[in-house]
Amino acid sequence: MAGYKVLVIDDSPFIFKAVKRALEPNGFEVVDNAPNGKIGVEMYDKYQPDVITLDVTMPIMDGIETAKALIARAPDVKIIMLSAMGDESLHSQAREIGVKQFIRKPFKPDELLEKVNSLLGE
Amino acid sequence: MLREIALITEKAFQEVSIELLETEFLPGKRFIIDFPFKVAIIIGITGSATGRLYLECDLETAVKVALIMNFGERLDEPNDVYTYLAEFGNMISGRATTYMTDKFKNKEFRLSPPAIFSGKGLETLSPRIKSKMLYFRGKLGKFFVDIGFEEEHQ
Ligand SMILES: [Mg+2]
Numbered sequence: 587m588a589g590y591k592v593l594v595i596d597d598s599p600f601i602f603k604a605v606k607r608a609l610e611p612n613g614f615e616v617v618d619n620a621p622n623g624k625i626g627v628e629m630y631d632k633y634q635p636d637v638i639t640l641d642v643t644m645p646i647m648d649g650i651e652t653a654k655a656l657i658a659r660a661p662d663v664k665i666i667m668l669s670a671m672g673d674e675s676l677h678s679q680a681r682e683i684g685v686k687q688f689i690r691k692p693f694k695p696d697e698l699l700e701k702v703n704s705l706l707g708e
Numbered sequence: 709m710l711r712e713i714a715l716i717t718e719k720a721f722q723e724v725s726i727e728l729l730e731t732e733f734l735p736g737k738r739f740i741i742d743f744p745f746k747v748a749i750i751i752g753i754t755g756s757a758t759g760r761l762y763l764e765c766d767l768e769t770a771v772k773v774a775l776i777m778n779f780g781e782r783l784d785e786p787n788d789v790y791t792y793l794a795e796f797g798n799m800i801s802g803r804a805t806t807y808m809t810d811k812f813k814n815k816e817f818r819l820s821p822p823a824i825f826s827g828k829g830l831e832t833l834s835p836r837i838k839s840k841m842l843y844f845r846g847k848l849g850k851f852f853v854d855i856g857f858e859e860e861h862q
Binding site for chain 1: 724727728777778779788791792794795798799800801802803805806809810816818819820821
């Protein structure tokens with residue numbers, strides 16, 4: 587999976603570090619960490635990442651709003667919603683917007699790798 | 709409902725501690741955290757009811773938790789202790805509200821980003837909140853959790 591770029595939109599620096607540790611040994615480039623959705627959308631334009639991990643609870647612009655903004659910009663954007671919350675109601679709301687993959691925090695590195703690969707394989 | 713919420717929160721705390729820190733915390737009797745320097749995280753709960761989850765430990769415990777979260781490596785910067793503990797609190801709150809949303813039909817709970825407090829003699833008051841206090845002990849230290857909601861929603 588060499589060369590694929592991943593952007594982390596999450597207000598926790600811990601998650602950025604955990605995503606880096608899960609993906610970088612497998613050849614991914616984890617390009618940056620946006621601490622909220624507004625900066626996340628700006629960083630999407632800047633980096634044009636292949637995959638985005640997207641938090642839900644963030645200041646300024648939450649994950650649902652961010653997913654809407656990203657998908658409006660780029661309908662094929664590949665998003666994994668990476669959230670501490672995982673109720674059915676949140677998932678169906680996100681699915682309606684166009685989010686296809688979900689991971690509950692805390693996550694295992696292999697679980698993230700598998701979902702990223704499956705999104706890229708589509 | 710508050711009793712059920714307390715049980716759900718207990719379960720969420722224990723699950724997240726095992727998954728994230730690979731360590732067990734047991735709920736038990738009341739204690740007072742007497743270490744002079746404490747760290748507290750407050751996470752607002754919104755949606756079908758307005759409330760908050762308050763999580764508190766001493767600085768020593770917070771450092772231990774942050775180091776484990778940082779894969780046993782030295783922290784990049786001292787503030788990571790606080791932001792890492794905040795994410796620990798966020799994960800517990802997220803797990804708890806997920807269970808609450810799934811359990812109480814027609815209710816939906818969401819979170820607001822964590823607020824971090826630290827210092828000596830921390831004391832917080834939430835006059836309009838009806839809450840349950842939970843006490844956890846483990847080999848990393850002790851945690852105090854207080855979960856509650858504004859009374860009109862009970
Ligand atoms: Mg967050």
